[in-house]
Amino acid sequence: MLVCGFAMVPALIISYQGLSYIPQVLGSTRLIGVLGFTMAQAGISAFIAGAIGLPIAWLLAKTPLPGKRGILAISGIPFVMPPILVVLGFVAFYGRSGWLQSLFSFDGTILFTSTAVIMAHVFYNIPVFVRLVGRAWLELDRGPEAAARTLGMGPWKVFLTIDLPRLAPVIWSAAALVFLYCFTSFSLVLVLGGGPRVSTVEVEIFSLARQPGGMGLASSLALIDMLVAGCVLLVSEHLARSNPNKLGNGQFPGLLHGVPWWAYVLLGSLAIFYLGPLLSVLGLAFTHREGYLGDISLSLTSFIKAFSPSGIRAMVNSVLLASCSSFLAIVLGLQAAYLLKPGNVVGWRWLLRGIFSFPMLLSPLVLGLGFILLSQVLGLGQSWLLLILLHGVLSLPFVLGILGPAVATIPPGLVAAARTLGAPPLVVWCTVDLPLLLPRILGALAFAMALSMGEMNAVLIFAPHNVETLPLVLYRAMGSYQFSLGGVYGVLLMVFTFLAFWVTERRVAYP
Amino acid sequence: MKSAVSVFFTSLFLIFSLLACSAPGGQGADSRGPEILESDPNMAQEKPDIPGPITILTYDSFVSEWGPGPALVEAFTKATGLSVNFVSVGDGGQVLNSLLMSGAKSDIDIVLGLDNIQFPQVLSSGLLQAYKPTNWDRIPQAIQFDSAGTMVPYDYGYFAIVYDSSVVTQAPKSLEDLTDKRFAKELILMDPRTSTPGLGFLMWTKSVYGDGWLDYWKRLEASLVTISSGWSEGYGLFTSGEGSLVLSYTTSPAYHLEYESTERYKAAIFDQGHILQVEGAGILASSQRKQGARRFMDFLLSDEGQQLLPLTNIMYPATDIPLPGSFSIAPKPKTTLVPSRNELSPDTMKATLEAWLESQVN
Numbered sequence: 022m023l024v025c026g027f028a029m030v031p032a033l034i035i036s037y038q039g040l041s042y043i044p045q046v047l048g049s050t051r052l053i054g055v056l057g058f059t060m061a062q063a064g065i066s067a068f069i070a071g072a073i074g075l076p077i078a079w080l081l082a083k084t085p086l087p088g089k090r091g092i093l094a095i096s097g098i099p100f101v102m103p104p105i106l107v108v109l110g111f112v113a114f115y116g117r118s119g120w121l122q123s124l125f126s127f128d129g130t131i132l133f134t135s136t137a138v139i140m141a142h143v144f145y146n147i148p149v150f151v152r153l154v155g156r157a158w159l160e161l162d163r164g165p166e167a168a169a170r171t172l173g174m175g176p177w178k179v180f181l182t183i184d185l186p187r188l189a190p191v192i193w194s195a196a197a198l199v200f201l202y203c204f205t206s207f208s209l210v211l212v213l214g215g216g217p218r219v220s221t222v223e224v225e226i227f228s229l230a231r232q233p234g235g236m237g238l239a240s241s242l243a244l245i246d247m248l249v250a251g252c253v254l255l256v257s258e259h260l261a262r263s264n265p266n267k268l269g270n271g272q273f274p275g276l277l278h279g280v281p282w283w284a285y286v287l288l289g290s291l292a293i294f295y296l297g298p299l300l301s302v303l304g305l306a307f308t309h310r311e312g313y314l315g316d317i318s319l320s321l322t323s324f325i326k327a328f329s330p331s332g333i334r335a336m337v338n339s340v341l342l343a344s345c346s347s348f349l350a351i352v353l354g355l356q357a358a359y360l361l362k363p364g365n366v367v368g369w370r371w372l373l374r375g376i377f378s379f380p381m382l383l384s385p386l387v388l389g390l391g392f393i394l395l396s397q398v399l400g401l402g403q404s405w406l407l408l409i410l411l412h413g414v415l416s417l418p419f420v421l422g423i424l425g426p427a428v429a430t431i432p433p434g435l436v437a438a439a440r441t442l443g444a445p446p447l448v449v450w451c452t453v454d455l456p457l458l459l460p461r462i463l464g465a466l467a468f469a470m471a472l473s474m475g476e477m478n479a480v481l482i483f484a485p486h487n488v489e490t491l492p493l494v495l496y497r498a499m500g501s502y503q504f505s506l507g508g509v510y511g512v513l514l515m516v517f518t519f520l521a522f523w524v525t526e527r528r529v530a531y532p
Numbered sequence: 533m534k535s536a537v538s539v540f541f542t543s544l545f546l547i548f549s550l551l552a553c554s555a556p557g558g559q560g561a562d563s564r565g566p567e568i569l570e571s572d573p574n575m576a577q578e579k580p581d582i583p584g585p586i587t588i589l590t591y592d593s594f595v596s597e598w599g600p601g602p603a604l605v606e607a608f609t610k611a612t613g614l615s616v617n618f619v620s621v622g623d624g625g626q627v628l629n630s631l632l633m634s635g636a637k638s639d640i641d642i643v644l645g646l647d648n649i650q651f652p653q654v655l656s657s658g659l660l661q662a663y664k665p666t667n668w669d670r671i672p673q674a675i676q677f678d679s680a681g682t683m684v685p686y687d688y689g690y691f692a693i694v695y696d697s698s699v700v701t702q703a704p705k706s707l708e709d710l711t712d713k714r715f716a717k718e719l720i721l722m723d724p725r726t727s728t729p730g731l732g733f734l735m736w737t738k739s740v741y742g743d744g745w746l747d748y749w750k751r752l753e754a755s756l757v758t759i760s761s762g763w764s765e766g767y768g769l770f771t772s773g774e775g776s777l778v779l780s781y782t783t784s785p786a787y788h789l790e791y792e793s794t795e796r797y798k799a800a801i802f803d804q805g806h807i808l809q810v811e812g813a814g815i816l817a818s819s820q821r822k823q824g825a826r827r828f829m830d831f832l833l834s835d836e837g838q839q840l841l842p843l844t845n846i847m848y849p850a851t852d853i854p855l856p857g858s859f860s861i862a863p864k865p866k867t868t869l870v871p872s873r874n875e876l877s878p879d880t881m882k883a884t885l886e887a888w889l890e891s892q893v894n
Contacts, residue, residue: 051890118773132774133758216723216759217892232725233632500761501596502768 028380028414031391032247038394039240046241052225056245059221062135063203066142067196073143074150075192076287079180081151082158084280093155094526096148101468101522103475104145105492108212109499109511110298111141113305120301133215141209144294146199153195154188161187176278190260197257201250205384207478212499222246223386227482230390240394243387250382302515305508323505327513332494336513339474339491346412347420347469351462353413354420358428361421381418388415389479408488411479416469423465427458464525471521475514491517581821585617586828588813589635590644591627591728593764593845595620600844607840608831614824623762624728624811628653635659636818641825644686644813647728649735651677651812652876660814663826667833670851675810683812686832687847689781690806690865691732692799693719699776703800707740710777711751719755720766720775725885727762728809733779734888735876736807739869746891759892771797782806783862787846790858805867811847 046052080086081093114120115131131137165183174182207223214220217228226242229235309320326332357377383391392411401407431454439449455462477492484493491514498507595601595618605616621630624645631643636659646654654660655678664681677683693710695703700718704710710719722730737745757775760766770778782799789795813832815825831837838849842856849855874880 049890051893054893116772116774215757216721216761217889218756218759220892228725231626231633232629497592499765500768501592501764502772504772 028383028388028417029376031388031395032379032383034394034398035240035243035247035387035391038237039242039244042237042241043244045238046245052242055220055225056222058135058219059204059223062139062142062221063200066139066146066203067199069139069143070146070199071150071192071196073287073291074147074195075154076283077147077151077291078155078158080280080284080288081155082161083176083278084284085277086280086284093152096152096155097526098518098522099145099148101471101475101518101525102145103477103492103514103518104141104206104208105212105477105496105499106302106475106511106514106518107141107144107298108209109305109495109504109507110302111137111144111213112499113301113504113508114298115140120304121297132213133219135214135219137213137215138210138219138221141213142203142206144298145206145209146202147291149199149202150195153198154191157188157191158184194257194260197253197260201253201257204249204253205246205386207384207386208481208496212496223384223478226386226390227478230393230482236394239390243390246384246387247382250384254381299515302508302511305504306512307508309505323509326506327509331489332510335489335491335494335510338489342409342412342480342490343470343473345409346473347416347466349409349413350416350420350469351424351466353417354424354465355428355458355462357417357421358424361425362429377421378418380414385415385476385479386482389481389483392479392483405488408480408484411483412473412476415476415479416472419472420465420469423461423468424458427461428454431457464527467521467524471518471525474517474521578822579820581823584639584821585615586641586821586824587617587619587639588642588644588828589619589621589627589630589638589640591624592620592622592762594618594645596764598844600840603840603844604832604837607836608828611831611836612824612827614827616828623722623726623730623764624650625724625726625731626762629726631659632657635816639820640816641819641821642813642815642828645728645811646683646814647732647812648675648677648808648810649731649871649876650728651683652873653878653881654814655682656878659816659818661817661819661822663815663829665826665829665833667830667851671833672852675808675850677810677812683814684829684833685810685812685850686838687841687845687850688808688810689783689847690808690868691729691736692780692782692784692801692806692865694770694778694780694784694797694799696770696773696776696796697798698796703798704777704802705800706802706804707737707748710755711748712755715755715777717755717757718775719752719777719779720757720770721759721779722763722766723759723761724888727760727766728811729763729766729779729781730759732807732809734884735871736869738875738884739807739871740804746887749888749891781809781846782865783846783848783859785861786842786856786858789861790843790856795861799863801863801865803866805869806865808868808870810850811845 046056077092081089086092112119112132115137116122117132131140161184166179169179169183204221205223206221207227210219210221210224211227214224220228222242222245226239226246229239229242306323307319307321308317309322357373360373361377380388388411392407395401396404396407435453436449439453440446444452475492477490477496480488480490480493481496484490489497491510495507495510495514498504498510590601593599601618605618609615619640621627624647627643627645628650631640631646631654635643635657643660660682662680662682663684665684668681668684671685675685675688677685693704697703700715702714704712704715709715721733724730724734734745737748741748755777758766758769760769763780766778767780767784769775770780780799782801785795785797785799788797813829815822815829819825833851835851835853838851838853841847841849842859848859875884
């Protein structure tokens with residue numbers, strides 16, 4: 022409860038500080054423009070990601086495409102992939118001196134335009150569509166389709182008249198989620214947008230918060246940010262609930278279509294779209310360039326450089342921060358899950374659930390801003406402890422999402438039986454609940470660690486001057502154009518992310 | 533869990549209604565600020581330094597491995613036994629922002645890397661305490677910030693557009709030339725809110741175009757690749773080929789000659805003149821390590837300290853020490869532009885930056 026207060030109190034302070042600046046925001050043609058652009062790019066990104074994600078989801082649901090499980094599994098990676106890693110990959114691959122343009126020797130500017138921002142958002146969010154819609158599609162009851170097919174209906178017609186109406190809620194709620202991700206994405210826009218001309222609400226909050234006298238205006242933008250997030254989540258929530266999705270087993274081999282030719286074209290180009298930037302990060306890490314101009318050669322120099330005292334400090338910081346904050350999130354998440362257990366505190370459950378999910382309204386950057394204001398009000402410094410708390414609060418809704426259902430399904434009979442036999446509560450918990458929950462706890466722990474490890478926005482805006490974390494040193498290496506060094510940190514982050522993701526995916530299929 | 537979303541949206545509304553009630557009560561947080569101790573101007577009664585390294589707030593490229601920071605600190609520690617801790621926050625514009633926002637409350641002893649264009653803002657903040665280091669007399673009057681020594685100049689240079697001569701065959705000859713079609717999507721600038729070269733360029737356009745400066749920025753738009761937040765990012769983009777023109781210094785070619793033995797990168801000289809940048813350091817009035825801080829300032833202006841700067845910060849030293857040979861490639865501008873004090877005053881500066889920002893629309 023106390024810690025969730027730490028999500029609500031910053032939100033309150035932000036609202037309090039920001040409310041009086043709202044007229045100033047509305048009076049600035051530039052900020053209105055920024056708000057408009059933020060909405061527009063989020064809408065366009067969500068549309069494109071959907072337009073590409075939907076056919077893939079269809080392929081997964083309706084064809085015997087090889088590697089279906091694999092595709093569905095890796096489509097969960099963006100949930101934990103640090104955006105700064107994507108940025109690095111994009112610069113290395115799509116930049117004017119990047120791999121793509123040198124390989125095909127054309128000259129064009131992709132980076133530092135709104136196109137680059139939208140491309141990166143599409144990159145990030147196609148998998149979200151594939152995962153959310155693909156899963157729902159697989160589980161859709163096939164009865165109506167079987168009937169329609171017997172009556173001679175073609176795949177298009179089946180899609181339009183039978184599947185689409187039933188999938189619409191899932192599609193819209195996925196679109197809402199993607200819209201929200203793109204609306205609040207920060208580091209992608211900060212680097213790929215290229216300055217004040219391509220700016221979004223989050224980037225404005227960041228730059229305002231770093232200028233003398235800018236806190237008020239930053240707070241009012243953060244308030245708008247929270248309101249938009251609230252509206253979008255409300256819509257998405259409403260849609261998800263109205264989903265009349267009947268579970269089927271999805272195993273009607275007779276209903277599968279052959280894999281169409283365009284599947285290979287689509288998946289092939291996506292493979293380039295995805296592997297290009299990611300392999301470029303690897304390429305950066307294992308090459309070295311002398312000075313600004315020297316030749317590029319294969320080497321491990323950057324690895325040696327990355328393990329400098331300051332690099333190691335950043336890694337240790339990241340691991341410590343991730344461990345402490347995810348431990349905190351688990352402890353709190355467990356308590357929250359028990360509090361929310363059906364049959365517990367009946368009347369107040371809705372309020373509790375609201376409080377525990379509240380951090381979802383706040384983007385990491387906004388929460389960071391709230392913590393700055395909070396520490397100013399309390400007269401505290403920007404300390405480590407608050408940073409751990411901040412990350413803990415950020416991952417709490419996700420941890421609760423993983424643990425909640427598991428706690429709710431612990432058979433009450435087992436617990437009661439143990440109690441009757443005289444076991445003290447702690448022993449009961451350790452011998453009955455814990456073994457049942459353990460896989461999920463481990464999964465949630467890995468997920469929370471990965472989130473914290475890759476999280477840069479909150480750290481960037483909130484962290485005390487001398488705290489460096491892995492994503493932050495990656496960002497700084499990019500800033501000073503030490504791309505090889507950035508590549509090494511990128512590889513480290515990548516390894517960690519995949520590891521954590523693998524653990525989560527093995528333990529719990531989430532989200 | 534998802535159904536909870538609607539619930540906390542309702543709670544958000546609750547919060548708002550609470551807010552609406554409490555808003556006019558206000559201002560409590562502000563008035564309850566930290567107690568400000570009257571600083572004692574009498575140096576004789578100054579307390580001895582508290583233990584710990586001298587903490588210096590500065591910009592990124594100063595502390596980067598090829599910047600002056602590491603070598604300077606090594607030499608300083610060797611000479612005095614005192615240790616130094618750098619805090620870098622981006623480019624020089626961000627250094628000023630940090631100083632103004634949290635300077636007095638932090639444990640920063642010295643701020644390093646502010647320039648003559650920012651100086652009126654620094655002065656009016658009253659955060660620095662004047663000190664004239666040994667060798668003060670060897671600093672030419674033309675680059676002094678004030679006669680009191682509120683900030684001590686340690687190096688200087690002239691802003692210039694640097695171009696890649698392997699791409700640009702005909703160098704730009706004026707600010708107006710930069711708007712030419714042949715430079716479409718070639719120019720890399722820096723954000724005047726966070727970067728001192730960025731601010732210098734903004735002042736350059738104001739000096740040359742007067743009231744028409746915003747129109748110039750509109751004409752310039754087609755030439756821009758990006759406006760980076762700091763000089764290091766921008767210059768890195770330039771050398772890696774993302775653009776063939778970059779805002780930098782007349783001295784930048786000396787770097788490439790010295791370390792890469794190439795004359796490929798050149799600084800364009802404009803007849804309309806160039807803006808002079810003097811970089812300075814100052815001791816914070818709130819510092820609790822003033823004795824150590826003063827020794828650092830002495831060292832910064834010593835021959836040993838000054839000799840380090842040209843080949844690490846790629847700027848002219850503040851004192852009259854001999855220049856490295858590679859600096860002969862740096863062209864000297866024929867005219868130096870000096871913005872008026874009024875133009876640099878905090879209020880005017882704020883208005884200028886706001887007007888500039890409003891013009892930056894996608």
